[in-house]
Amino acid sequence: MTKHRAADQNPTxxxxxxxxxxxxxxxxxxxxxxxxAGRPRRRYAFAGTGHRAGMYVDALTGEHAxxxxxxxxxxxNPARVDYYDADVGRALGxxxxxxxxxxxxxxxxxxxxxxxxxxxxxxxxxxxxxxxVDRSLRAGADVVVEKPLTTDAAGCRRITxxxxxxxxxxxxxFNYRYAPRxxxxxxxxxxxxxxxxxxxxxxxxxxxxxxxxxxxRWHREKxxxxxxxxxxxxHHFDLVNWWIDDVPTRVFASGGLRxxxxxxxxxxxxxPRPERGTGAAAGDPxxxxxxxxxxxxxxxxxxxxxxxxxxxxxxxxxxxTIEDNLSVLVDYSRGATLTYSLNAHxxxxxxxxxxxxxxxxAELHVVERGHxxxxxxxxxxxxxxxxxxxxxxVRPPGHRLVVQQHFRRAEEVxxxxxxxxxxxxxxxxxxxxxxxxLRIGADPLGRAAGYLDGVRAVAVGAxxxxxxxxxxxxxxxxxxLGVPLTGPLTEPHTAGPAAEEHRPLV
Numbered sequence: 362m363t364k365h366r367a368a369d370q371n372p373t374x375x376x377x378x379x380x381x382x383x384x385x386x387x388x389x390x391x392x393x394x395x396x397x398a399g400r401p402r403r404r405y406a407f408a409g410t411g412h413r414a415g416m417y418v419d420a421l422t423g424e425h426a427x428x429x430x431x432x433x434x435x436x437x438n439p440a441r442v443d444y445y446d447a448d449v450g451r452a453l454g455x456x457x458x459x460x461x462x463x464x465x466x467x468x469x470x471x472x473x474x475x476x477x478x479x480x481x482x483x484x485x486x487x488x489x490x491x492x493x494v495d496r497s498l499r500a501g502a503d504v505v506v507e508k509p510l511t512t513d514a515a516g517c518r519r520i521t522x523x524x525x526x527x528x529x530x531x532x533x534x535f536n537y538r539y540a541p542r543x544x545x546x547x548x549x550x551x552x553x554x555x556x557x558x559x560x561x562x563x564x565x566x567x568x569x570x571x572x573x574x575x576x577x578r579w580h581r582e583k584x585x586x587x588x589x590x591x592x593x594x595x596h597h598f599d600l601v602n603w604w605i606d607d608v609p610t611r612v613f614a615s616g617g618l619r620x621x622x623x624x625x626x627x628x629x630x631x632x633p634r635p636e637r638g639t640g641a642a643a644g645d646p647x648x649x650x651x652x653x654x655x656x657x658x659x660x661x662x663x664x665x666x667x668x669x670x671x672x673x674x675x676x677x678x679x680x681x682t683i684e685d686n687l688s689v690l691v692d693y694s695r696g697a698t699l700t701y702s703l704n705a706h707x708x709x710x711x712x713x714x715x716x717x718x719x720x721x722x723a724e725l726h727v728v729e730r731g732h733x734x735x736x737x738x739x740x741x742x743x744x745x746x747x748x749x750x751x752x753x754x755v756r757p758p759g760h761r762l763v764v765q766q767h768f769r770r771a772e773e774v775x776x777x778x779x780x781x782x783x784x785x786x787x788x789x790x791x792x793x794x795x796x797x798x799l800r801i802g803a804d805p806l807g808r809a810a811g812y813l814d815g816v817r818a819v820a821v822g823a824x825x826x827x828x829x830x831x832x833x834x835x836x837x838x839x840x841x842l843g844v845p846l847t848g849p850l851t852e853p854h855t856a857g858p859a860a861e862e863h864r865p866l867v
Contacts, residue, residue, distance in 0.1 A: 389541050389777050390789055392801040396427055406433040406478045406502075408469070408493045409485030410441040412660055413507055416787060417482050417794075418445055422452035424788075425795040433476045434463045436485075440664030444656075469493065473500040480505060487592055488585045491516030494531065495523040503530040505794055509595035510815030512587035514823050517816050518843035524812050525844075532794055533810040535599045535818075539786030539793075542725060542760045542776045544806050546714065547604050549723050549774060551806075554764055556720030558605045561699045565597055565712040568733055571742050572685070572705035573647050576621040576676035577638070581683055583826075588683040590614070590829075591822035594703055597712075598691075599810070599818035601701075604716065607693040608817055608846040612824035613834040616687035620706040626677035638673035646733070649673045649741075689825050694847060708732060709756055710743055721766035731756030817846055 405421060407414050421429050431449055434442045442463050449459040464472040466489070472478060481497040483490055483506040491511040497504050510533060511517055524531055537543055550558060567575075575593070579585045586592040602608065619625060626634060635641035638648035639662060651662040651673050661672035674680075685706060691699040711728040730743035731753025743758075752758065765771035793800070793809045820842060824835040837846065 389544075391792065391804060393792060393796050393799045394801055396799065402427070403429045403479040404432045404477055405429050405480050405482055406435060406472055406476060407431065407445070408435040408466070408481050408483045408497070409489075410434055410436040410438070410445050410660075411484065411486075412656070414445060414482070414484040415656075416791070417484065417505070418448060420791045420795060422449055425791065426452075428795055428799075429480075431459075431461060433461055433472050433478060435466060435469065435472055435481075436463070437465055438664050438667045438670075439463070440667055441660050444659045444664075466493070469496040470500040473497065473502045478502045483507060486579055486585055487512050487587060491519045495519050498523045498527045498529045498531070501529075503532075505532045505534060506815070507534055508599075508815070508818070509587065509591050509822070510812065510819050512585075512591050512819075512823075513826075514819075514840040514842055517819055517823070518841065520812060521816060521843035531812040531815075533812060533815040534790060534794060535596065535603075535810045535814065536786045536790040537596050537600055538603055538806075538808045538810065539789040541778065541786075542727060542762060543600060543604075543786075544808065545762055545774055545776045546716070546723060546725050547806055549762070549764055550604055550716060550718075551606070554721065554766070555716060555718030555723050557695075558607075558697045558716060558718050560697055560717045561601055561605065562715045563597060563601060563699060563701045563712070564714075565594075565701075565703050566707035566710060567593075567703075567705045568707050568710040568730055568743075569646065570733055571710055571730075572707065573621065573676045574649070574741050575683070575705060576681055576685070577649060577674045578672055579670070581674070581676075581681045583682045586683065587819075587822060588826060589685070589703055589705065590687060590689070590825045591819060594687070594689075594701070594822055594825075595815075595818040597701065597703075598821040599814060601691075601699050602814070602817050603807070605693065605697055607695050607697060609691050609699075609821050609824070609837050610694050611692040611834055611836050612821055612828055613690045614687065614825035614828040616684045616703075616829060618681060618684050619686045621676045621685050622681040623677055623679045631677065634675050634677045636678065637671055637675060641675075647676055684829070687825075689821070691821055721764065721769075724763045724765075725760065726763075727760040728753075728756050728758050731758055813844065813846070816842055816844060820846060 407418070418431065421431050434446065436442050443458065446458040446461055449461065450457050453459060462472070462476060473481070480503045481493070483493050483504060485493060487509055490506060490509070494504050494506055511520060549555065575581065575589060580592055635645070635648060639651045641648040641650065651657045657672065661670070665671055685704070687703040689701040691701065693699065709728065709732055710730040714725040716723045760776060762774040762776055763771050764774055797809060820837045820840060823840055824837055827835045
């Protein structure tokens, strides 16, 4: 087995431990051809230099430095740019920052032209994705965009129109597709082991460390993130779309803010809360002190005087407009129904998936963190850094995939090892992002995602948000997403022009 560099997106993980080498199971990592001699590296610019950019910056200064180079930054906060520019300088073997050109969000077109940018990596807040993707494509660059593709139907229409009118490439980074446990479930379904899919039940629980984190930062405002139905659940809806190879047609949702937020804190008699986590009394399980992590301190605490953004707001402070308990019912074009639930204040973290078919049933049970205690430092996102998760004798971290056909005993399906964080999928995703033109043969699992996959995932969340607003079922067709969702999931569609208001990037 080949050794690979592990990757991870968790900002609070100790950097050396998070990047230890790991060996993947056989057949997990696709084969890639060697880089042709003399081929120039692709030129990458980053739009957004918060913590989410870190995985891609590390990739382009490490394993994939032979195929790509970072040539520019685009972000309104100079301190965050300074952090990554210094990182690149060290990676290049120097003691000084790299000194790469930096631009403001108003300068997308000028940056692409002046720096001959081939690809823009969009890792900015969700509400900015549609504008940055649209402008980058029209300025002549391809795009790699972090999930979600955008936050609403209007953003989908803007992006699909730009793709159709420019013909340029857009890569969605759905890293959970690459986790071997999720790939193994797709293999089971695609092989026909449970017959035609009739229904899916998908339960995802976030614990009170990871779940609370969405209520500390800009995600807490629905206008910024689309709520957890878009920002978080776009991962989950994409998995279902991909697992069962089908497209959503109708959505009904119910939910609300029932744990976090000031009203809930008051109703439970929690008393006065700190305005922010940094400097709060020790031992508060809901406070995040940015000084505890050098990376968070540099990216946010030492950067907030530039823009006033606080990464460590109290999750029970006023101003939360997203939900923390959600249930969704989704109809699919070939007759299957998804029942989905998301809870953001569970005592443990993980997910359960049950897929029923005409020949049997497949069940995937994943525990990413069995419990929380406060005897030491804990990773915010246990799926990103499994090395930081302690064992639990009752609910041990791990996964189990079981298939049972009618009139037969259940059988456990062996799941191969992956690489790095997010269920072992991060490092494999990065290979497809930066070296996919060197891939030897097609991926039988179809893990690489394009803009249409992003639209299909947002379609469920956007329809669910509309259902929450109206109390009624919402058809996906009524959202007018600017592109037909039907057809093979691996085949891109083109979108026709559509009139849509362009909102400014703030």
